[in-house]
Amino acid sequence: MADENAQSFVIGDVEVLRVVEWQGPYLPAGDLVPDCAPEVWRTHEEQLVPDHREPDGGRAVLALQTWVVRGGGRTVLVDTGVGNGRERPGNPLFHRRQGNFLDRLERAGIRPEDVDVVVNTHLHGDHVGWNTRDAEGEWVPAFPRARYLLPAADDHHFGPAGGYGGGARPDDRLVYEDSVAPVHRAGQAVVWEDTYRIDEHLVLEAAPGHTPGSSVLRLESRGERAVFVGDLLHSPVQILHPECGSCFCLDPGQAAKTRLRVLQRAAEKRELVVPAHFSGGGAVEVREGSGGGEGFTLHRWAV
Template sequence: MAEGRGQDAMIETLHVEIGHGRPACSMDVLTIGAARIVRIPDIDRIEWPATALFGALTAEDLRAAAGAVPAGTVDAEAATLLLSFNSYLVQTPDFTALIDAGVGNGKERLDRPAWHRRAGPFLDLLDGLGVRPDAVDIVVNTHLHADHVGWNTVLGDAGWQPTFPRARYVAPRAEFDHWNRLQQAEPPAPVLHGAFADSVLPLRKAGCLDLVGPTFEIAPGLRFEPAAGHSPGMCVVRLTLDAASVLFTADVLHHPLQFARRDLVSNFCADAKMARDTRDRLLEENTGTGTILAPYHFPSPAFGRLVQDAAGLRFVPLPMSSAAA
């Protein structure tokens, strides 16, 4: 990837009215040639207790970090971090894909109040973009954690069924095998807060889940790359276009704070050392290359590039323009 490709890329902010008296939602749209990439937050800008995400953080750390991250993403007084849960829509002349699938609606998540029986506007937002469920060709799960697979399924007359009836769902085989072993364990216990049973196994039953290796070409220009550590088989997804490369980084990173504090790994990472090594490798590989990063949990502006200068490694968001729809 040569330096300079896609350098004129800008984010357009799209405000979509979803009706029913609910506030408008904002989505970030990145247009590169004939491709459109949209950040669709299933949950947007939620305050998360800082130590619930990074157990090692102290109050002093938070005060020090507040000046080194985008405004509003750390609240040192409240000891919270601002998070989003971003599914990404990718539309090219060849396919329409969703990268990761949020928390979903109506799922029983008793031990995760923010995820329990949600009634979010995700499908309305897709509709506002002109994308009906049967227009989605591919749904990619970077890994199978409950906050990445929710919109795989919706509740129908016969139980949980694929949300996107024509789609091929793609997930790393190592992820499925790991969680499936736990699902088979005796005595049975809810796996992934119940998400494996209500958001993954129904795809298996419907015959629409493809389990693949960690360096797999999902569609023309769309590839899995290995990124295990946060979870046993997690992959990141790279979209390669003529004018740019976009890397959907899944849970390699959770918060912009991790650029200032490279030692931090989340409490949800299965293997802390592997998660840190994977992150360091991916950051190194993609710094100064022009690659556009699309992190799963960053609030807007979530699209950005990695720049290394005298101040260290920084995440520089793409410039934004604003338009109403």
């Protein structure tokens, strides 16, 4: 596999493959993680520049990507990015985007019909977009054999029962109708709560705060571990200072408590932390901080 947009590592007997939909500068760093003061970014500049923040101190650098987990004869996709041709007037980067993500998956050896499970860690638009594809003007599941695992709290909050997120963001209705509702209509949705075991290696756990149904996916094989944390983290600065929330968190206080809990376990259990949006290395081992505070250190990047 020589695709520059796909990189891989191994956890025990399980291969983890990263397929990038888009990567580049996004929001100003101070807007993305508003709880972190400018001096925090400056203090950690050596660890953040250039992979996670522009050298001039401006925008944070992010990726839209899918993590593919292959083991035990099963192919699992963790989050599905933005998708093509979506009406997203609230986000110019996502609005009517056209890209070659499915081609990138195929170059990495993954055809749509090969996918057994799709995990949406939560139901924001940049995590569900490739759940579906346009088939002659109708949105249909992009992965025809897959079970789509949807957290119940998000399915309620962002769906019609919850008023499409209470109407706070008009794009939420559009996201649900083109990327989630078609999976329900096709009978491929599995709505879960609390925990959900996929197989002997993979289990989903609720991790609320970023959204009501935010979740993490834990992977364990032959004593090695990883945790896919979705949007608990948007930048490594939140590992160094887990009290710092992103501008996209619906409940910043709860998200901070969840982030601290997940990072503490990752440090104790030596779980590789795999966020949804890190550019550069993409996945990182963390260790307890040495200053007596709540922060953690970036120990080793995986890819």
